Amino acid sequence: MLKKNEEYVVDIIDNGFQGEGIAKIDGITVFIDKAIKGEKIKIKILKVQTNFAYGKIIEILEKSVNRTEEDCHTYQRCGGCNLRHINYEETLNIKKSVVENCLYKALKRNVKVNDVIGMKNPLYYRNKLQYPVGIDKDQKAIMGVYSTRTHNIIPTNECFIQNKECQIIANDIFYFIKQNNIKPYDEKTLKGTVRHIIIRIGIKTNEVLVTLVLNDNNFNKEKELIEFLCKKHENIKSIVKNFNTKNTNVILGDKTEVIYGNGYIYDILGEYKFKISPLSFYQVNPLQTEILYNTAIKFLNDNTKNDVALDLYCGIGTIGIFASKYFKKVYGIEIVDQAIEDAKYNAKINKIDNIEFFAGDVEEILPKIIERENIKPSTVFVDPPRKGLDKNTIKVLQELKPSKIIYISCNPATLARDIALLEENYNLKEVQPVDMFPYTSHVECINVLHLK
Template sequence: MERYAAEGKSIAHLEDGKTLFVEGAVPGDIAEVLVLKNKKSYAEGKALKVEIPSADRVTPFCEHFGICGGCKWQMLPYEKQLEYKQIQVTDQLTRIGHVALPPIEPIAGSGLQRHYRNKLEFTFSELSYLTREEIAAAGEDEIARKPALGFHAPGMFDKVVDIRTCHLQPEPTNKIKNLLREIALEQGLPFYDHRQQDGWLRNVVIRVATTGEVMVNLIVKYDREELKMMLDTLLKEVPEITSLHYTINPKMNDTIYDLTVHTYKGKGYIEEYLEDFRFKISPKSFFQTNTRQAERLYQITRDFAGLTGNEVVYDLYCGTGSIGIFLSKGAKKIIGIEAVPDAIEDAKLNAEWNGLQHCQFYAGDVSDIATDAFFEAHGRPDVIITDPPRAGMHEKLIQQLLRMRAPRVVYVSCNPATQARDLQLLDEAYKVLRLQPVDMFPHTHHIENVALLELR
């Protein structure tokens, strides 16, 4: 293997010169590879056996590595992960963007490489994912129905990897998860069958804040008397839980945003801080999943924005308002715009919690809201913060930004490939002044990148 490409795959070249993208390999490995896709100009495969390991390889620390589908880079030292992520950002911005770029600043690594997440969702399933070795060691009757509580196996909607210890989130996460499994198996409670859309236990969402508060939301298909027993047992055995909830989900999908979340114990939310800003996190709230690194990401965004106290800042894709609120001390006014109405309600509440009268939030499409009449009422933007989803900004919004012509734009991206495409579209009016990668998710190939654009 020669080097890394996007999505955490290694690159090799076949004898005919065709590029081979290999999952599960490290640059420097000599490996036996199963080719899964063979196209005219490239091929894709999976490493079956590493014949000679790379000098960079380390032993993964998780017993579920290579099976659950998460933390795919545990076999790489963290310093090497950062090195390859820096290369990934550089490659994607230059090969896709084709615009003039400044030197890319060194990646901001995460202070925590384990237990860095504040939220995890585990799934109950009647069907546990079994490895070939487990299948070979078991009889047909034994493997027919083996319940699991953990993460969906990669590419499988119905089978779940039974997770005993997850290193992504601090305790009492594993204690809660394993206790729920133990109760369910002892009581013979039905795990969900994702093929038949039947069963009772569906999901559990656990949030652990840096304040020490712990939220649990147990999601079941319908109400039954054992629910109270499970919740009471959780409270007795895990006194760290400060906010306990349950949700009845009879639907065919796992989303709960259109459902009622019932508070069983506690105030119904937990609190989190970014610097000295206080945020309310309810069961349906979105919040950056790596709290301490989100703080670093927002500090970089604030630095790039260069606020002096006189600027009107437009925070697009503002979500629950966390970036705008974080920048609020340096701004004359914060205008947040977000398409999801529930998120805007959370943003308004978070601004109220922090006593911010100059932060205003509006629900709707930016292209519809940001009209001349809106600018006349609220002021034209001096700085625009945009933090779009992985798909990047809609071209309609890019055209709107070109019309708005704010002096500065800070583009926070969770996908440098789509960011590169958008920078090319904005190039007619904006030049890129600074670029800063940020690692929010150690042991994965995901990478954030912050770009500062200035009007030409």
């Protein structure tokens, strides 16, 4: 029987979903943070549950050849990256086996998963920085990243996955907040003004959008902030205030107010230009996004020119717009109104007239739109949030019977669950992971399903 605080020497036999090492002691699975498959490690047991336990590394007795020097001083506590102690090539192998394991568990058979398409230079890739602002135990203002599974803020000067300029701008805003005694939000008392600083950059256009997430109306140094920031950073195209007064983990509130510029920026993906507003989803790694979309398009049939396609969970219309030239007509559906406004505008500026967008919950409006517009798609793209597809949408897809479903997923567990249901009518033909989030344990995956 395992006991808390006892020490053991274990062999790490695998890596789990969060990159953690897995060992077995007397048949009990033990998860060990930052241990790597193939290593022999002395561990201390931290917590024992009925069928599994958690341990921590005391000493690495035999090191994996894939272990690398940790280059980031906040890595041990930060909730962002969790694979920085492993060489990049090996992180891709781990992600591939995470997808294989999820599919195996749900489908009860081995599925061929292609090698993960990685990045040539997996550093500074994020186009969106969102740092919480708060107060430390000495009541001093603090800005940084949340430590793993907590809301404790770790001060962060440099992050190896965020765009460098976004970091400089965030540091400048934080300096301005401190200089002007603007109150950071205090999660304990729910008082204070600034909750989050969000900076988005168009990697191809270099345009910057700054969003200040505020808890109250006491941010009264707008003019001074605009002058201070825009003088230093000429590529700041817009600054907006977003109000979030709720006691919630959700970062953005519903209401935004533009205080400088138009309230949006542009970026370019492939041959298309996209307008991005503060409340709209936009992929955080645009270099890999082009690869993701082009790979999805590559899986289309040769001739779909007379066909109709659906782009479900379409965000600002990116996948539908990429696909539009291969189809007679494309329909997109998305729940965020502002994203649908962006999508319609994006179709217009890219001179695409065979695409139509609808705002609403896919579960609710998909059946209505199919009936009203008499849509018979040959291809359906789905790119849902982490929770995957709902049962009603799966049922609608089963009845609609498009010859191909291209399922883009950011969560292999819900993906596998949904594929198990779709397999009643579909064969899974291709599984292609793309590394959208290097050094984190997140895995993005394109899956191609053919009608039986």
